[in-house]
Amino acid sequence: MTDYKAMVGNVGDNQYEKRVDYLKGAGLETTQIESTVKQIDLTAKSKSFVIFGEPQSGKTEMMIALNAYLMDKGYAVVINLMTDNVALLNQSMTRFKAADLSPAPKQFSELPDDASEIRKQPKWIIFSKKNARDLEKLIEQLRLVENVVIIDDEADYATPNAKINRDEKTKINELIGKLLEKNNSHYIGVTATPARLDLNNTFDNVAKDWVRFDPYSGYVGQDFFFPENSEMLQYRSHFFDPDKNDSNTKLEPAIFHFLCGVAEQHLTRNNKENFSMIIHTSGKIGEHKEDIENVSKVVRKLQDPNNANFNASCRKILEIAEKKYDGDAEEILEFILNNIWRKQIVEVNTEGKKQRKTQDIDDALKPTCLFSFVIGGNIISRGITFDNLLSMYFTRTVKGKFTQDTYIQRARMFGHRDKYKCDFQLWAPEPLMQEWAKCFLFHKLAIQSIIKNNNVPTWISDKTVFPTSSASIDRSSVDFEGGEMSWAVFKFDENRHERCMVSEKSTEEILKEMKQTFKAHEFPEHIFEYLLTEARADSNNICFHKASEFGGSSSKYSDEEVKSIQRKKGIFSTNEYKRGNRPDALHHLKIFYNHHGDARLLYKVQGNKIRFIQRNQ
Numbered sequence: 001m002t003d004y005k006a007m008v009g010n011v012g013d014n015q016y017e018k019r020v021d022y023l024k025g026a027g028l029e030t031t032q033i034e035s036t037v038k039q040i041d042l043t044a045k046s047k048s049f050v051i052f053g054e055p056q057s058g059k060t061e062m063m064i065a066l067n068a069y070l071m072d073k074g075y076a077v078v079i080n081l082m083t084d085n086v087a088l089l090n091q092s093m094t095r096f097k098a099a100d101l102s103p104a105p106k107q108f109s110e111l112p113d114d115a116s117e118i119r120k121q122p123k124w125i126i127f128s129k130k131n132a133r134d135l136e137k138l139i140e141q142l143r144l145v146e147n148v149v150i151i152d153d154e155a156d157y158a159t160p161n162a163k164i165n166r167d168e169k170t171k172i173n174e175l176i177g178k179l180l181e182k183n184n185s186h187y188i189g190v191t192a193t194p195a196r197l198d199l200n201n202t203f204d205n206v207a208k209d210w211v212r213f214d215p216y217s218g219y220v221g222q223d224f225f226f227p228e229n230s231e232m233l234q235y236r237s238h239f240f241d242p243d244k245n246d247s248n249t250k251l252e253p254a255i256f257h258f259l260c261g262v263a264e265q266h267l268t269r270n271n272k273e274n275f276s277m278i279i280h281t282s283g284k285i286g287e288h289k290e291d292i293e294n295v296s297k298v299v300r301k302l303q304d305p306n307n308a309n310f311n312a313s314c315r316k317i318l319e320i321a322e323k324k325y326d327g328d329a330e331e332i333l334e335f336i337l338n339n340i341w342r343k344q345i346v347e348v349n350t351e352g353k354k355q356r357k358t359q360d361i362d363d364a365l366k367p368t369c370l371f372s373f374v375i376g377g378n379i380i381s382r383g384i385t386f387d388n389l390l391s392m393y394f395t396r397t398v399k400g401k402f403t404q405d406t407y408i409q410r411a412r413m414f415g416h417r418d419k420y421k422c423d424f425q426l427w428a429p430e431p432l433m434q435e436w437a438k439c440f441l442f443h444k445l446a447i448q449s450i451i452k453n454n455n456v457p458t459w460i461s462d463k464t465v466f467p468t469s470s471a472s473i474d475r476s477s478v479d480f481e482g483g484e485m486s487w488a489v490f491k492f493d494e495n496r497h498e499r500c501m502v503s504e505k506s507t508e509e510i511l512k513e514m515k516q517t518f519k520a521h522e523f524p525e526h527i528f529e530y531l532l533t534e535a536r537a538d539s540n541n542i543c544f545h546k547a548s549e550f551g552g553s554s555s556k557y558s559d560e561e562v563k564s565i566q567r568k569k570g571i572f573s574t575n576e577y578k579r580g581n582r583p584d585a586l587h588h589l590k591i592f593y594n595h596h597g598d599a600r601l602l603y604k605v606q607g608n609k610i611r612f613i614q615r616n617q
Contacts, residue, residue, distance in 0.1 A: 015068035015101060023061070032058070032214045033065045039211045040066060040188070042073075042149070046206035047180070048187040050155065052447070053213035054221045055192040055408060056385055056415035060092060062213055063151060063190060064099045067125055071101070076147040077124045079138070079179065080105075083154045084131040087348065088384055091365060092153070093127055101125060108138045119144045130158045135175040146183040150176065155189030156405050156468070160200035164474045177203065193405035195446065195467035198457050198615055201474040207457055207615070210450065218418040225413060225426070226440040228533055234422050236261075236324070239430040242395070251279070251291075251393065254427045255298045255373075256317050258391040260325045261423055262371060263335040265390070268327040271420060274367040277391040278412055279375045288347055291375045295345055302340045344369035348376035348384070386412055391425040395432070401466045407439045439465050441533060449526035458526060459613040467613065477616050484570045485603045485612055488521040492599035497591055498547045507539040508532065514589075523601055531587060543582035545590035552595060565592050565600045572604040586610075 016037065023030050036051060053059055063080065070078050080096075082089045089107075096105040103121065108128040112118055118141060128134050130152075142148065152159055161173040169177070180187055180203060187203050197205055215221060224234065238257070240250055258277040265271040279291050301313045314333060321329035346364040364374045366387045374386065392413050417424060428436070442460040446467070449458040459467040490497075500513040515528050535542055550571055551562035561567045571592060577583045580590075586606055593599035 014072060016065060016072050019065050019068045019099065028061075029216045032216060033062045036062055036211055036213045037065055037069050040069065042075075042186050045186070045209045046204075047185070048189075048203040048205040049209035049211070050189040050191065050194050050197055050205055050207075051211045051213050052190075052194040052450075053192055054215045054219065054414065055411055057192070057213070057215035057219050057221065059153070059190055059192075059213060060095055060385075063153065064096055064101070066151065066188075067096070067105075068099075068101060070149055071123055071125070075149050076122065077126065077142065077145050077149070079126045079128060079148060079150045081128055081130050081150060081152045081155075081159075081176070083157050084129045085384075086129075087362075087365070088154075089127060089129055090362070091384065096125070096127070108134055108141065111138075111141050113141070115141055115144045118142065130172050130176075132171045132175060135172065135179075139175065139178055142179070142182075146185075148179060148182050148185045150179060150185070150187045152176070152187065152189045153191075155191045155202075156193050156196040157191075159189070160196050160202045160472050162469070162472050164200055164472065165476075173202070193408050193443070193468075194450075195443075195457070195459050196405050196469070196472050199459065199468060199473045199478055199613065201477050201615060207450070212451060218416060219414075220417040220421045221414045222411075222440050222444060224421060225411065226437045228441075228536065235424045235426065236422075237433075238425065238427045239433050240427075242429040242431070250395075250427060251294055252298050253316070253320070254391065254393045254425070255295065256313075256320050257324070257425055259302075259336045259340075259371065260317060260321050260332055261390050261425060263321075263332040264325045264327055264423065265420060267331060267335060269420065269423070273388050274370050274372060275388045275390040276364065276367045276372040276374050276386055277393065278386065278389060279373060279393045280410070280412075281393070281395045288375050292345055292347060295373050295375070299340065299343055302337060339370050342370035343373070344371070345373045345375065348374055384412075385415060387416075389413060389415075389417070390420065390423065391427070393427040395427075395429060402435045402439050402464055403469055404439050404443050404465065404467045407436055408443055411436075411440075435464055438462075442467070445526050445530045445533075448529055449524065456614065458524075460530070461611045461613065462609055473613075474615075479614050479616060484572055484605070485527070486566065486600045487524060488519070489565065489598045489600055490519070490522050492547070492591065492593040492597055494547065497599065501544040501589065501591070502546055507535040507542050510544055511535060511542075518601060527603060531589075534587060540582060541585050542587045542589070543577075543580040543585035545576065545580045545588060547591035547593060547599070550592040550594055562594050563596065563598075565594055565598060570604075572602055576604075577606060 020030050020034060067078050067080070080092070082092055093105060093107065103123055103125060105125040105127055108126055111126065118124065126138070128138050158172045159176060162170050179185065189197050189202070189205065191197065194210070198207060227233065238254065255277070262275045265273070265275065279295065281287065281291055301307050301309045304310060317333050317336060318329050321332040325332060344363060348364055363369070364372060364386070365384060389412065396410070413424060413426060442465055446457055446459045449456070461467055496517060500517045501510060503510060505513070511528060511532050514523055515525070531542060550565050551557040557567065565571070572588065572590065576590065577588065580588060586609065588604045588606060590602050591599050592602055
């Protein structure tokens, strides 16, 4: 008699290997995915950790592979959490289903109401939005299931406990925490901006177990759009002074440039695809209606030859095309006029409980019209990937501090843009762009500290840029270094240590020599990188001091303070600034040694304008 039961295979057998082989067969890179997944051994990891990468760097494909890997490893339930955004959920679900995973991914609403029925199926891949109602239902549906892995996409959004300093929990944090109470449960946060997860101490995540997900080779990101030398911009940037020019007056030329850019792609770049332009001016839904009307007015001028402004608009386009775009200007204008009806204006947002039609949003994410204008606020700012994005008009004002996690996520121009990156157009007020660039610099230095400093992140802030919302920082587990930092003790060698700092060389040369002289735990590389960037901006902003003995002529320091070359109030006094050759510099570096021959390198920021923030681990 045939044993039919023997024909039943193990759900999820070798899915990860098959997925990687499929991607390789399609000519896609898998090195970064394989390197990341290889580090996800949940038996060796802490209960909660983070996978971090760059914005729009292919994390969704990595998550698909990770789901396959976890199925292979026998985990019963993998829950993929998405932000409370139907468009993002649908975009992710579509990609997961196309990957042909087994079992097929299900939204939580597709699960059986009877919890016992869920337990009968050996494995589940589940998707849920991060809202209280959905999570409460999911907890009820999974009450009989153990062995759960949560993969939290955009993990720094909604999940951290914003009431951490009030001995309370936000609802989403509390509900995800209940899912993690199950036996053998694990939390994997996936994000491009991990500062909030770290400083919030979300689910006691352990930084030493964090995993870096590197971008693919064709990725276009921070180094291209925010290079250290802003004069080296290779794309089409349009910066303006908001005090002298109303940003609305820049919208018409921005649209004309976008139309010329699309024509250029078709006529001279042989890139005959549909393209989109993001218009991100406000987080207020009511103001998006005004943006839609303004775009419509500009387009209508070109659609009607009898419009009083038709000829003037054509002349403006000709002037732009002649100065800025490759190809014959009249041919570009003719292309625009022949195709201007092939346009679509999509508002990507929610209004109360009413969501714009999903199909409209899908059309915006992967443009189905030649000229697609995408208008919106917060939903645009996070998670959603826009294919063939050629222009971004960004005038979103900042109230208060620039929080790095918010503004890094708003860089929707990052991603798979290699084919047309030099043709990309970015419109932004110059002051906003300067703060945005600093925001990315601080973030880059923090990421370097994770990679090079034994996975102990050091976050940087100043009077305008902060790593995350202050309400989310767990003040019971975080140290704020008020502008004075010191590192490991070393045996002081005057010829070796001080001579490299006190010389006639340039500031850059001294810093590079210090990097060679001091070990990484004596002078961390991320601090070196930060100071090197500051030196390139203004070489007079760094002062190198002569070494001096700490506690030798003073009885006010305890023996322990002298021995450790440390004290809570700091050891770099106000008078020390005057002893340097650049007393007004912002950054000061000096060696203090004691009578035992031990020494520390001390870094002091004058006026506490810079703060370094670390979580105690």
